[in-house]
Amino acid sequence: MTYIGQLSLQLSFVVTIYALVCYYLGAKNEKYQLIKSADTAVFILLGLMLLTSTALIYAFFNNDYSIEYVYNYSNRDLAPFYKFSAFWAGQKGSLLLWALLLSLFGVIVLLQNRHKNRILLPVVMKVILGVTLFFISTMLFSTNPFEKMMGGVIPEDGHGLNPMLQNPGMVIHPPTLYIGYVGMTVPFAFAIAALIKEQLGDIWIRSTRRWTLFSWMFLTLGNLFGAQWAYVELGWGGYWAWDPVENASFMPWLVATAYLHSVMIQEKKDMLKVWNMSLIILTFSLTIFGTFITRSGLIQSVHSFDETTLGYYFLAFLAFIMIASFGLVIKRFPALKSKNSLDSIVSRESSFLLNNLLLLGIAFATLWGTLFPIISEAVRGIKITVGPPFFNQVNVPIGLALLLLAAICPLIAWRKATVKNIQKNFLIPFIFMVIGGGALVVLLPTFDVFAWLAFSFSIFLTVTIVIEFYKGANVRAKQSGKNILNSFFSLINRNKRRYGGYIVHLGVVCCFVGIAGSSSYSTEKTEMLKEGEEMNIRNYTLQFEKIDYVKENETKEVITAKLNLFKDGKVLRQMKPEKQFFNKQQPVTDVDIYQTIFEDVYVIFSSYSDDLKTGTFKVFVNPLTAWLWIGGWIMALGTIIAILPDKLESSGLAKRYNRKL
């Protein structure tokens, strides 16, 4: 099987080059036969990638420790679920997953565009295949997943999967994020095709709107799954630490979010073409950049990776993409220049521009902070790092401005807002915000200005959106004579894009509430307890019962502390934080969390005495953390609604096509 995997990887390299050449010659000489043959090659490529992946998964299940990658990320006792996920636990498998997804997306793009975009498509496929070729090359020439163990020895058992990766969160987090990353290749490929073929209208944007939303949704969820994994598995009480690896996946998300908003201006007003091109190029480049900084060892991160030459492949590829893409933008600059201009500085359009500036501001600050050690070393000769305080100081105010902007944006008219229009629309949400904000001053345990602003703006935004829904549904109810609930659903159904967007914004509000609550009002306490002793935190009591020792299998031993959790004297449940030992090595601490929508009680079993009679526990009470995860799911729901086929959109598109014909 290893041999088959290796062979199909090599074949896929050849097939990709074949397809590239055929698309090139076929489009140049207008030979339909060649293009058709290239299309077939794209299908074959997917088959080969599936075969390669199957071979690797087979090796994991067959305990084939002659393969270095399998040896390093698995062992005989590993649960089947994690044997499967070990596929992407390391960088070699991650590269394979990337190539597999990209070849799958390539096939989907071909199927979607059988009867349209015939001019753009050969170029689109060339870009997608070019990127695939890069990933296949890195595997063949730098980090081959089928590499044999050094010296040809076959070990009895594998090294085992890092226990921290043996968590459901870690099984879904990487593929989710990769789907998002890889999906962004599609709009990027269409953008490049539009530039090359001088089809600079918004056809490329409309053709890839769903791809962009789909990828964005997966990026959103991927980031949140990562945060959730960090929260439940890493056991330091938080979920986000502005680590370079986290920043690397956050930056493309920010730029993609800016892009999602600014393309609406191009669709409506035929403006910002250069800007949109730049944003999608930047989004794609950042996905490659993220892999580069984390894999090159250039940046000190608590996540450490094998330092291989791989990073430099990525650097070269990144440089090529950026120079080639922005070169194209400059070449087409005269044609991209807009003939229209914005009508007024107080308008929906200009609020979109502001939104873009703020999102890019956060992205830039994050990039700057991440690269600062390198920059300072290059400029001043000393390495200076900036920690989480830097990112919070800069990004929290910008983030709040963004939240406020999202709150007032739907209230400002398109084109030009009048004072009267603003007065009328602002009144109700503003009153709610003042009352709610005032109440919070009294209700909040301590006054924290950033948290207070976040809660107040959240009230404003929520009320704004509720009014939008109510108004729309009310009008429909009057027209159709049906009840308001019925009208509410038909309202969303009629304009999925707009109302889906509002639902995404509601999700964002939940995330802000969760972040503000958990970062500003968290309490922590550490105590050493003997059996039967209690500790108090806020209005909770933890009574330490005992410590249990269990040997689960040959390689895994578990020490579990049992504590009874009480709130205001009433028993809630037993908390069981653990220490797990794999191969008698250093322990892995497994926290236990009691989660409600109001707050989490987060218990870490930090150490114990040799006779197992005494334990030391660190306990956090983190308010509102659950809302971050809830917000993520609401954002996903809103995105799905916005992706669904829309009557308004298709009739609009049909009109445009007819007019053009």
Next chain:
Amino acid sequence: MNKKQIKFAGGSLVIVAAIIYLISAGISKSSLYYLTVEELVAEGSSAYNKGMRVEGKVVPGSIVRKDEKMELTFNLGKNLSFVPVTYTGVIPDMFKDDTKVVVEGTFSSNGIFKANTLMTSCPSKYEASKEEGHPGSKG
């Protein structure tokens, strides 16, 4: 440029300037020197009482734990050139002899490094270790 464009350009400039101000203020307020333990030893007394992050390996056999007080002392560096470190808090799982760690804190004038965070990173493994004592998001 017409009047409207000037207004837009001016508005954008103000925002860009505000963001740049936030970044530069943030950098000067929260930056920390990043040194290897060899560099810290070379700096000697000139590095006293400054906040910094120091990277190095734990000298084998130097770890002394006082679990009841959650106190920890160890030497960072090599056998003959090292910096003694004190730390109070939860000790990361991966912490042991000869591992690479990063400590954040101040180098006091008695030559002892007082760490308020202790981070370990596990070499050669993907997505290694973020531990207790990781600088959290509660900055």
